[in-house]
Amino acid sequence: MWRFLMVLTLLAAPAQAATPEQLYQQHCLTCHGSGRMGAMAPALLPQSLDRLRPQQIEQLIRSGRTATQMAGFADRLNEDEIRALTQWLLQPPAQAPKWDAADITASHVIHHQPDPQARLPASIDPLNLFVVVEAGDHHLSVVDGDRFRVLARVPTRYALHGGPKFSPDGRFVYLASRDGWVSQFDLYTQQMVAEVRVALNTRNVAVSSDGRWVLAGNTLPETLVLLDANGLRPVRTLPVCDARGNTSRVSAVYDAAPRNSFVVALKDVPELWEISYDPKAGKIYPAFVHDYKMGEGFALDGYLNPRVTALDGVLDDFFFDPSYRYVFGASRDGRAQVINLDIRRKLVDLPLVGMPHLGSGITFERSGRTLMASPDLKGGQIDVVDLASWQAVAQIKTPGPGFFLRSHERTPYAWTDSMMSKDARDTITLIDKRTLAVVKTLRPRPGRTTAHVEFTRDGRYVLLSVMETPGELLVLDADSGREVASLPMMKPIGKYNVYNKINRSEGTSH
Numbered sequence: 001m002w003r004f005l006m007v008l009t010l011l012a013a014p015a016q017a018a019t020p021e022q023l024y025q026q027h028c029l030t031c032h033g034s035g036r037m038g039a040m041a042p043a044l045l046p047q048s049l050d051r052l053r054p055q056q057i058e059q060l061i062r063s064g065r066t067a068t069q070m071a072g073f074a075d076r077l078n079e080d081e082i083r084a085l086t087q088w089l090l091q092p093p094a095q096a097p098k099w100d101a102a103d104i105t106a107s108h109v110i111h112h113q114p115d116p117q118a119r120l121p122a123s124i125d126p127l128n129l130f131v132v133v134e135a136g137d138h139h140l141s142v143v144d145g146d147r148f149r150v151l152a153r154v155p156t157r158y159a160l161h162g163g164p165k166f167s168p169d170g171r172f173v174y175l176a177s178r179d180g181w182v183s184q185f186d187l188y189t190q191q192m193v194a195e196v197r198v199a200l201n202t203r204n205v206a207v208s209s210d211g212r213w214v215l216a217g218n219t220l221p222e223t224l225v226l227l228d229a230n231g232l233r234p235v236r237t238l239p240v241c242d243a244r245g246n247t248s249r250v251s252a253v254y255d256a257a258p259r260n261s262f263v264v265a266l267k268d269v270p271e272l273w274e275i276s277y278d279p280k281a282g283k284i285y286p287a288f289v290h291d292y293k294m295g296e297g298f299a300l301d302g303y304l305n306p307r308v309t310a311l312d313g314v315l316d317d318f319f320f321d322p323s324y325r326y327v328f329g330a331s332r333d334g335r336a337q338v339i340n341l342d343i344r345r346k347l348v349d350l351p352l353v354g355m356p357h358l359g360s361g362i363t364f365e366r367s368g369r370t371l372m373a374s375p376d377l378k379g380g381q382i383d384v385v386d387l388a389s390w391q392a393v394a395q396i397k398t399p400g401p402g403f404f405l406r407s408h409e410r411t412p413y414a415w416t417d418s419m420m421s422k423d424a425r426d427t428i429t430l431i432d433k434r435t436l437a438v439v440k441t442l443r444p445r446p447g448r449t450t451a452h453v454e455f456t457r458d459g460r461y462v463l464l465s466v467m468e469t470p471g472e473l474l475v476l477d478a479d480s481g482r483e484v485a486s487l488p489m490m491k492p493i494g495k496y497n498v499y500n501k502i503n504r505s506e507g508t509s510h
């Protein structure tokens with residue numbers, strides 16, 4: 001009787017609701033990995049999710065993501081569980097995620113040894129190829145820039161971001177995913193050469209002008225990871241922190257070719273780092289060296305070690321002047337400054353307002369002066385600055401805030417978008433570099449987000465993304481804006497011309 005009563009009580013008791021952690025273990029762990037660090041599917045850490053609103057995450061869990069293996073869970077999770085799981089994913093894990101040198105080394109994989117004899121068919125100009133990042137289903141397309149046809153389409157790691165970087169001969173492309181994967185891709189054989197996971201969240205990569213090194217800047221953990229560019233073998237990991245041990249995420253790392261160095265901007269600590277890869281730069285320090293000899297001299301402080309310029313504000317993005325002596329840096333709160341890399345000192349504030357996107361800046365000559373122009377993520381304008389006087393020359397109004405700006409030595413026009421605008425995200429604006437006036441506004445696909453232009457090697461055509469799923473890669477005549485071709489793609493984002501990149505065309509990002 002006693003036993004019978006107990007069974008009845010158990011049956012009557014409401015089932016214990018599963019905790020979000022248990023839901024994760026049951027439904028998500030196999031694909032998203034233990035510790036939410038990612039496996040065959042992306043990491044689900046707050047840093048990985050910070051571009052999504054909670055409602056968007058709930059919707060993803062409910063209905064899945066088209067063109068990916070992410071299925072919807074509406075049939076297995078109720079609305080309360082979906083909400084609780086979302087909130088839990090947005091919190092840092094109880095145990096801080098770790099990704100150290102041993103993890104990096106263990107993740108390293110060589111897929112194919114490049115054949116030194118490999119060549120593209122003679123009919124294809126290897127320097128007029130484009131690499132197109134398709135975010136809709138995480139693929140990379142290789143496009144022949146003479147015939148405008150796709151030569152290869154390969155899957156990539158989840159959420160590539162930032163400009164792919166090329167080896168100096170243009171044969172290899174280095175890609176970084178937000179989830180920390182760096183991949184080396186061979187354009188001649190259209191195969192992945194090697195991959196390595198350098199972090200759980202990565203900002204971007206740069207390739208040294210001598211082709212020997214790839215430097216990855218990370219936000220989780222806060223490190224810089226140096227890789228051998230030939231096969232991506234990890235060489236060293238530098239913790240990013242100031243002399244007092246305050247750690248910092250990396251905002252961006254770029255190659256400063258004439259200086260034989262990488263320059264690194266930091267998001268949380270007011271410092272700018274320069275890391276020389278010139279073997280003649282001085283003695284090799286065995287460990288991380290934090291050098292505070294600000295303004296002391298012009299000598300380099302060592303090979304593959306950071307030397308530090310102390311600033312009075314952090315940098316989210318930056319741009320080099322053509323001499324590579326000066327850095328134009330900006331923070332997302334709208335402060336912009338000029339820094340002299342040789343004397344390691346901030347010189348002046350730059351007269352920019354809004355939220356300049358200096359990483360998308362271009363330079364050009366006008367009436368014997370070198371000008372720099374960059375979009376503004378908030379303002380619906382292009383800011384133009386004289387690089388000799390550091391004075392603002394013009395603010396060119398566009399239909400709305402945009403992300404990217406491009407030009408080419410051969411064309412009088414600079415092309416920009418308004419993709420951050422509600423009403424004008426389908427417009428492309430052409431600015432005359434001679435008059436600094438808007439000459440044309442194109443709307444090639446009304447109602448569809450259109451942005452990011454790259455020129456062909458000869459500057460005669462532009463390739464433009466209709467960033468939708470499905471979307472298109474449009475080819476337009478660079479003078480008239482007339483449509484020449486359209487290639488169907490899955491949310492193409494950036495595209496990069498080999499010649500323009502390896503020759504550091506003044507109209508493209510570096």
Ligand code: DHE
Nearest residue numbers: 051135160161162163204205251252317359403493494509
């Ligand atoms: Fe980017 C480049 C920062 C959001 C697409 N973006 C860069 C670079 C930086 C940067 C520092 C230069 C890296 C390089 O080329 O090596 N991006 C940021 C941000 O801080 C921001 C605003 C917020 C964030 O989420 O990190 C941001 N970026 C986006 C997007 O939402 C875009 C439109 C879509 C996406 O893929 O996430 C986007 N960013 C791009 C692209 C480039 C880029 C296409 C390369 C531009 C180029 O032509 O070189």
